[in-house]
Amino acid sequence: DHLANQIAAGEVVERPSSVVKELVENAIDAGSRTIDVTAEEGGVKFIRVVDDGSGIEPDDLELAFERHATSKIRTGKDLFAIRSLGFRGEALPSIAAVSRVEVLSGAGDDGVARRIVIEGGAKLAFEEAAAPRGTDFRVKDLFYNTPARLKYMKTVQTELGHITDYMYRLALSRPDIAFRLEHNGTQLLDTAGNGDLQQAAAAVYGTATAKRMIPVEAETPDYKISGWIARPDVTRSNRNGITVVVNGRYVRNFQVAQAILAGFHTLLPINRYPLAIVRLEMEPTLVDVNVHPAKLEVRFSKDAELMEAVQRAVRAALQRETL
Ligand code: ADP
Numbered sequence: 001d002h003l004a005n006q007i008a009a010g011e012v013v014e015r016p017s018s019v020v021k022e023l024v025e026n027a028i029d030a031g032s033r034t035i036d037v038t039a040e041e042g043g044v045k046f047i048r049v050v051d052d053g054s055g056i057e058p059d060d061l062e063l064a065f066e067r068h069a070t071s072k073i074r075t076g077k078d079l080f081a082i083r084s085l086g087f088r089g090e091a092l093p094s095i096a097a098v099s100r101v102e103v104l105s106g107a108g109d110d111g112v113a114r115r116i117v118i119e120g121g122a123k124l125a126f127e128e129a130a131a132p133r134g135t136d137f138r139v140k141d142l143f144y145n146t147p148a149r150l151k152y153m154k155t156v157q158t159e160l161g162h163i164t165d166y167m168y169r170l171a172l173s174r175p176d177i178a179f180r181l182e183h184n185g186t187q188l189l190d191t192a193g194n195g196d197l198q199q200a201a202a203a204v205y206g207t208a209t210a211k212r213m214i215p216v217e218a219e220t221p222d223y224k225i226s227g228w229i230a231r232p233d234v235t236r237s238n239r240n241g242i243t244v245v246v247n248g249r250y251v252r253n254f255q256v257a258q259a260i261l262a263g264f265h266t267l268l269p270i271n272r273y274p275l276a277i278v279r280l281e282m283e284p285t286l287v288d289v290n291v292h293p294a295k296l297e298v299r300f301s302k303d304a305e306l307m308e309a310v311q312r313a314v315r316a317a318l319q320r321e322t323l
């Protein structure tokens with residue numbers, strides 16, 4: 001089973017930003033209002049995620065590190081109607097297999113909590129502790145026991161870049177949650193978590209740019225589209241400025257990005273790219289998120305209807321602005 005966890009780790013934990021992603025997604029699934037991320041040396045040396053969510057019940061803390069132990073899916077049917085970010089139950093055992101993990105989690109108002117320490121998949125401690133409701137998750141020395149993988153880590157700046165990119169997109173996709181990110185003692189992100197997308201955009205892009213954002217709204221029988229696109233004077237030289245959020249999950253989807261671009265390019269030069277945040281909401285049965293272990297890819301069942309609507313919504317927003 002230790003071997004299985006190390007193999008799964010290869011798919012789930014590619015680099016420090018994957019750890020941040022999995023831990024932050026768990027915090028979101030736990031209903032957290034505030035999520036604090038601290039990293040050192042690009043996350044290779046240290047990652048800490050502190051949340052104020054439901055916490056893990058004392059009896060479940062050890063179990064959470066077992067493979068396919070998920071509290072989020074109960075039946076095969078649930079797999080086709082996923083509302084949570086996690087569902088595979090692979091992240092915690094995968095992370096613990098390739099690092100030194102320490103978790104302190106409390107699930108009640110009584111201050112009673114549990115602490116667990118796992119290194120390279122081996123449990124070193126499990127004991128009673130005191131903590132408020134929520135989870136404090138520390139990951140040290142990522143890949144310390146898998147030197148081949150450690151060798152593939154890029155510079156601190158590159159690894160940090162992946163973390164900030166993810167956290168920025170998350171802040172944009174969930175303006176209802178307060179996110180903080182600190183690296184080597186420097187604060188890189190601090191959002192209010194008050195639900196205001198424009199305020200979240202200001203935290204990520206700066207106030208001047210956030211002020212240039214115009215709303216994108218549309219609805220079809222199956223989809224609700226909302227978000228912002230920057231005015232034509234704020235463009236980018238590549239498509240990295242496009243953020244797509246599906247049912248609260250930041251995803252990479254070529255089709256949706258193409259649809260946004262198609263709407264944009266009917267009015268603007270094809271060598272420019274938009275800064276846009278597009279949120280799509282739909283019945284979970286209309287989207288398959290179980291395409292890849294990292295859950296960054298999705299497939300839509302009524303894609304023609306969706307892409308057409310996205311393209312039209314983007315064009316309409318820009319048209320309104322330029323008229
Ligand atoms: P998954 O998210 O796919 O269910 P994980 O391995 O990421 O699997 O987590 C295993 C389980 O541990 C989750 O299903 C959840 O019950 C619990 N868990 C993990 N992190 C947290 C957290 N921050 N707050 C509350 N529960 C958590």
Ligand code: MG
Binds near residue numbers: 085091
């Ligand atoms: Mg998870």
